[in-house]
Amino acid sequence: TVLGKRLSKSKPRLGLVTMRSELFNQRGEGVFELENTVMFLTREGSA
Secondary structure, X not given: OXXXXXXOOOOOOEEEEEEEXXXXXXXXXXXXXXXXXXXXXXXXXXX
16 A cells, blocks of 8 residues: 655655555454555656
8 A cells, every 4th residue: 555655855856655565364364564665766767
């Protein structure tokens, strides 16, 4: 699930995306949850 996105303040050609991942076992119980932020090159940055 994407929680948010924004451009980097110091490197505007990079975008930051905050995501949440959840892992469930075979009984449907939540066993792991991760929230992380990843950098991506923007379309303008790749041109």
